[in-house]
Amino acid sequence: MNFSAVRAIYLFEMARTWRTLLQSVVSPVISTSLYFVVFGAAIGSRISEIQGVSYGTFIVPGLVMLSVLTQSISNASFGIYFPKFVGTIYEVLSAPVSYVEIVLGYVGAAATKSVILGLIILGTAGLFVPLHIHHPLWMLAFLVLTAVTFSLFGFIIGIWADNFEKLQAIPLLVVTPLTFLGGSFYSVNMLPSPWRTITLFNPVVYLISGFRWSFYEISDVSPAVSVGITFGFLAVCMIVVWWIFKTGYRLKN
Amino acid sequence: MQPIISVSNLTKTYASGFKALNGINLDIQRGEIFALLGPNGAGKTTLISIICGIANLSAGKVEVGGHDINADYRVARSLIGLVPQELHTDAFESVWATVSFSRGLFGKPKNPAHIEKVLKDLSLWDKKDNKIITLSGGMKRRVMIAKALSHEPQILFLDEPTAGVDVELRKGMWEVVRQLRENGVTVILTTHYIEEAEEMADRIGVINKGEIILVEEKAKLMQKLGRKQLKLHLQGRLDTLPATLAPYHLELTEDGKELIYTYDTQSERTGITTLLSDLRDADIRFKDLSTTQSSLEEIFVNLVRTGA
Numbered sequence: 001m002n003f004s005a006v007r008a009i010y011l012f013e014m015a016r017t018w019r020t021l022l023q024s025v026v027s028p029v030i031s032t033s034l035y036f037v038v039f040g041a042a043i044g045s046r047i048s049e050i051q052g053v054s055y056g057t058f059i060v061p062g063l064v065m066l067s068v069l070t071q072s073i074s075n076a077s078f079g080i081y082f083p084k085f086v087g088t089i090y091e092v093l094s095a096p097v098s099y100v101e102i103v104l105g106y107v108g109a110a111a112t113k114s115v116i117l118g119l120i121i122l123g124t125a126g127l128f129v130p131l132h133i134h135h136p137l138w139m140l141a142f143l144v145l146t147a148v149t150f151s152l153f154g155f156i157i158g159i160w161a162d163n164f165e166k167l168q169a170i171p172l173l174v175v176t177p178l179t180f181l182g183g184s185f186y187s188v189n190m191l192p193s194p195w196r197t198i199t200l201f202n203p204v205v206y207l208i209s210g211f212r213w214s215f216y217e218i219s220d221v222s223p224a225v226s227v228g229i230t231f232g233f234l235a236v237c238m239i240v241v242w243w244i245f246k247t248g249y250r251l252k253n
Numbered sequence: 254m255q256p257i258i259s260v261s262n263l264t265k266t267y268a269s270g271f272k273a274l275n276g277i278n279l280d281i282q283r284g285e286i287f288a289l290l291g292p293n294g295a296g297k298t299t300l301i302s303i304i305c306g307i308a309n310l311s312a313g314k315v316e317v318g319g320h321d322i323n324a325d326y327r328v329a330r331s332l333i334g335l336v337p338q339e340l341h342t343d344a345f346e347s348v349w350a351t352v353s354f355s356r357g358l359f360g361k362p363k364n365p366a367h368i369e370k371v372l373k374d375l376s377l378w379d380k381k382d383n384k385i386i387t388l389s390g391g392m393k394r395r396v397m398i399a400k401a402l403s404h405e406p407q408i409l410f411l412d413e414p415t416a417g418v419d420v421e422l423r424k425g426m427w428e429v430v431r432q433l434r435e436n437g438v439t440v441i442l443t444t445h446y447i448e449e450a451e452e453m454a455d456r457i458g459v460i461n462k463g464e465i466i467l468v469e470e471k472a473k474l475m476q477k478l479g480r481k482q483l484k485l486h487l488q489g490r491l492d493t494l495p496a497t498l499a500p501y502h503l504e505l506t507e508d509g510k511e512l513i514y515t516y517d518t519q520s521e522r523t524g525i526t527t528l529l530s531d532l533r534d535a536d537i538r539f540k541d542l543s544t545t546q547s548s549l550e551e552i553f554v555n556l557v558r559t560g561a
Contacts, residue, residue: 097360
């Protein structure tokens, strides 16, 4: 194992984060704060409690997930797309590193960034609504698992994309709708009957539900199912990444 | 001695069906400077990309230091430093950071003293804290060389190292390459500039349309393929050549003041002596004579044109 290489890539990527602090951290925090103001304070005060939790408090886990998901994907996809775009990828490809090490470096850094961001948003939320986390360790576990899984997914998008439009397409056209419809702002039980069933095909529902359970012990689906589905998606991403490096897809022509 | 790079029957076919390399066989000896010449699109960069692990091979085998580039890629790649043709650099990192990154990527422990030496050798030391984006093209090129040398490779690939680089800097780079060879580094460079190969290389390989046309020591190549010209500066003007001189295929310049005789240095008889005596018999007098040897460039153009 070439740990030195993993470290080099990881630190390189983290350095990029600190350089782009405004874009990487400040802007998601601001946009999340806006959600709290609009949905939590302004509209939320007119919505009754959901399963014993005030609406403002109810949406906190969903909002954290929303940011962690989108930021994991955008960080990781950009992290690998950019070297491809400017050509510096040649160095990584010609270095004595295995694909596991490349993935650990890039995805590790993107996931770290997302976890830090998630915690910052959580802290910000604490300023707006009183927070009580029932299972802090489970909360952290869900956070890390989601960050890793979706960073890996972002990594795949970054390799697949051969222009900036494609890089934006999946997050914008697929992930954002799934997240908004995944129960960030409502409980699945609030949906009318056919939609309640349809929404269960949305994987994001399981992520948010499990994450919310770790906060308030209320969930739309069982937390075990949430963990299972997330691991399942992680496994799919791992297989795709393994295939990418085996065939050199979009990396080595 | 075992070659440091051994390429056998290497073929590369792109997905489009284009065959970029067609059965390449090539051995690079330890410690030599090898120049790979060829026109655009001949397959130079593809060959280098495969050896360095950037492109997959379609068929054949490549060994670096006796290690297969696929089965044993870690050892093989750690021996190689690559400076690609295009200026692929980060933008916002400092020179120091990007060169240190390369060393880490190749799994070498930190060694600031080595990086300092590399930067000083390449006259980059005073720029070490500058962001790469602020550097000129020539300096970026040197940063890329510094990155390639950061992990102390035994083999250095320079893909068109001096393309678009001014004369001064080009000479500086030649100096760097010579020093590397003195330290035992094997250097493989591709170039359009025949001058460069002529100046630096120990051996020269010519590649065209994905095939190696020839590999030869530079001196031998020039000797073997080199044609020499004897130029006679006449005392008077000459309008036509006497028939007795026809077998020599002489060329008379337009102003009628010079005669040019082309001969092969390899042949047993160059024909100079008889030519001179025949000239005297024809009463053609000359006041001076000079000989010139064809440059590598002419040799190269001839080779590629005949498409051997």
